[in-house]
Amino acid sequence: MELTIEDTIKWMQLTNDKIQKNKEHLTALDQVIGDSDHGINMARGFQEVMKKLDAATYETVSDVMKDVAMTLMSKVGGAAGPLYGTAFLKLSMSLKDSQKVDESSFAKALEEAVQGIIMRGKANAGEKTMLDVWIPVQDYFSANNVKADELETIAKTAMEQTKELKATKGRASYFKDKSIGHIDPGSASSYYLFTSLAEVIE
């Protein structure tokens, strides 16, 4: 894979499309084990991301990602906002000044993004958070030649497997055992992010 500035913008575009289309689905997931706002939050945030990207011109992939980071940080709110914001900030920092990103740099950047989420949110794998999608995706990037269809499958499976988990971090943790059996909303939005990435690198 390779990620140009246009690819990155396209990635955000596709992510936004999916999030807007599935806004109510994400909110419905958050209704069951949260507070009914994840779709609203993500839709608001990514809409602003697209506004921002549409209005600017970029010289580097990292600048695109920095704007994504800052916009998500200041428009999403809730738990998801600072976590997605941190992730994109780490991507941007790791890829600093690159105009084109190759697979290994991206894998490295993704690792730092995951570390950022962990550092910020103090959760880890298996706690039924977005990390349960981010970590498997990152593992896949570190260990393999990335293929679009495999990436899509891994992200999707990871999201679906959050169903089986019991939440111990975030708002869903208050539901204890009752959180089992439902997909984690943040994992669902993360799936939209990575399936969009798969489409871009296809």
Next chain:
Amino acid sequence: MELTIEDTIKWMQLTNDKIQKNKEHLTALDQVIGDSDHGINMARGFQEVMKKLDAATYETVSDVMKDVAMTLMSKVGGAAGPLYGTAFLKLSMSLKDSQKVDESSFAKALEEAVQGIIMRGKANAGEKTMLDVWIPVQDYFSANNVKADELETIAKTAMEQTKELKATKGRASYFKDKSIGHIDPGSASSYYLFTSLAEVIE
């Protein structure tokens, strides 16, 4: 007709029975053009009346009626309380010291009771209030040899005819034209009072 102390107590007894039995019906009538409390108010009041009468012994019909008046006055509340209270107070005053009441004294007393309700509530015939039962009943007492079945019919017809009226006094008046088509709750409770009287004099 003739009304002894026992008759009077029996009258209240029968009235109480009917009001307790139809408590929800009276409240339902008041739900449509009022504030959903007439059955509750009357049931509370007449239950207290019976407690009072059961615990006392009486030398005169007027003393029974005075206790009924004072109890209704202090236990019913709302618009109905002072109006029923006033009516019974007037009955009691008009029949002062009688141990046995004949028809013409009762007719006279009833006239004063109606005047009392009018004076207190400032309503008159045709305004869709309890007066629309009290006045026809009183007219019947003034003009006729009272027969139980006729009394019952007159009270019932009067109550039913309040359906056609538009309320211009009391809480139902806020419903203006929408008050038409529904029986006035206070007329319904007054019907229970007079149909019980009919049973007593039968």
Next chain:
Amino acid sequence: MKKIINDPNRVVEDMVNGMVQAFPNQLKRIPGTMVISRQEAPVKNKVGLVSGGGSGHEPAHAGYVGKGMLDAAVAGEVFTSPTPDQVLEAIKAVDGGAGVFLIIKNYTGDVLNFEMAAELAEAEGIQVEKVIVNDDVAVEDSDFTTGRRGIAGTIFVHKLAGAKAEQGATLQEVKVIADKVVQNVRSMGMALTPCTVPAAGKPSFNLEENEMEIGIGIHGEAGIERKEISTADEIAEELTMKIIEDLPYQSGDEVAVMINGLGSTPEMELYIVSRKVQEVLKEKGIQVYQTFVGEFMTSLEMAGCSVTLLKLDNELKELLHAESLAPAFRV
């Protein structure tokens, strides 16, 4: 019916106890009655202020008992005016020798019961005066009808007449202020949902999922119009305009504004309404002197709100500012 209660027939008893126990230094219950009075009642040589009515409108009226407002409040059963003997007890409890002033909302039941109590008190040698509050512009004002209902504007009567009495005014002087407030206060409400009298167990009326009722009374009595829910701005404008049209205003006139929640409307929505009310007043050149937003005169758990405007002059402004220690209205 979903309610946090013990027994539908004991709600008023439990509530009255709860209130006096919550504010033991300020409030007391007159034993054997449903009357809540100030702890220090009767206040010698001060006109005593008594209000009350059916329960279910909390904090009205016991929440307004305290220095600077009422001396006592009488709690009837839910939506049912208290009886004359109860009102009489309140009058006796607050009579400090300067007479007692009754603040009555204009409902047949309240008027009848309070008037009978006044007669009984006068028979016992207590001087009594009264005002009948009829601020609800949703109802036609006519001598041939029951007239307008008393709703949230009543709180301003409590406040200003209470402040006047606290200054040591005579019974007549208190009445002059109360009358002046009544002449200058207008309100109108609207509802989205009904409420349920505990002992009745069923909602007092029905509104469709897309319906609201404009001009509704605080016991769910019919309003002006039942129609499709509109925006907060449209609602605020409709209520405010109806009030303004009822009492002539000149540009520059000053008002106190009360945005009152009827029970289950989130404060968020009250502020959204308040925003538009201020805008409408500004357009009309009416100056807002002070705004009150919250639950002042409720209707159990009804969803909805009312808007109240009180036209002010310097005398009323000063009384509005005076100290009040009533639990529900601290100034």
Next chain:
Amino acid sequence: MKKIINDPNRVVEDMVNGMVQAFPNQLKRIPGTMVISRQEAPVKNKVGLVSGGGSGHEPAHAGYVGKGMLDAAVAGEVFTSPTPDQVLEAIKAVDGGAGVFLIIKNYTGDVLNFEMAAELAEAEGIQVEKVIVNDDVAVEDSDFTTGRRGIAGTIFVHKLAGAKAEQGATLQEVKVIADKVVQNVRSMGMALTPCTVPAAGKPSFNLEENEMEIGIGIHGEAGIERKEISTADEIAEELTMKIIEDLPYQSGDEVAVMINGLGSTPEMELYIVSRKVQEVLKEKGIQVYQTFVGEFMTSLEMAGCSVTLLKLDNELKELLHAESLAPAFRV
């Protein structure tokens, strides 16, 4: 969904405008932000107090902005923590040179966003300290979980830390008081009905007609138990006992009590609950120093209530009594 609003996506904007317009002498909006601050902010040499969180909990938090309590409140979207840039604006707006103190309810979102704002502020040379309020005993307290939620007890933190700051205390001294309040305050809530986030349009959860949920969070997060509605007395006893058991009490200990309505519970019912809470405390030999009954930390139009106990010593008592001019908490 029946709400008095203009646009589900504009409720916070409209509300924030409505609030500052309602109290123009006391509150102002920091332009371009969702921050409401005191009119006189920043107060020179006073520690600035900032709180906030998702909207939908009104009067929390902007209702507590005023002399003696907060200097600013940040309003997030409904049930959504505000973003770091917004919190940063609040911090900057209230920094009078003595540092800024953040009062954060313990939710992942609030903690993350406020902490990031604190980092940004420190990078700009502003001294920042914070307290994380976690008074909800319905949630297990463990380092391996998100920990307990912050609910109505937060208001006592606003009040007492606010009073301390008003006295001219240093940032550290304010923190000591806030920590002390957090150590001594416990709450628990219950609900009868869900609430609806305006932009979601659907209730956030379901409860059967005969069901209640004990221990529920103020965003509708799961509680301890879902069961058949019991009496007010049983509910009051269950909530109070759970709180008392969590923090050891000795006979004679004094507490402040807060009976908080979640949105659509009539005040009548809150007093019925309060009555029993007082009874339980009396039985346990715990003295009630002061009681607060009303809506302090709501959850849109959820029906239900919470009970909060704050164990007091002389220092906390004095701070509880100190003047407050915040619109929703006047002392």
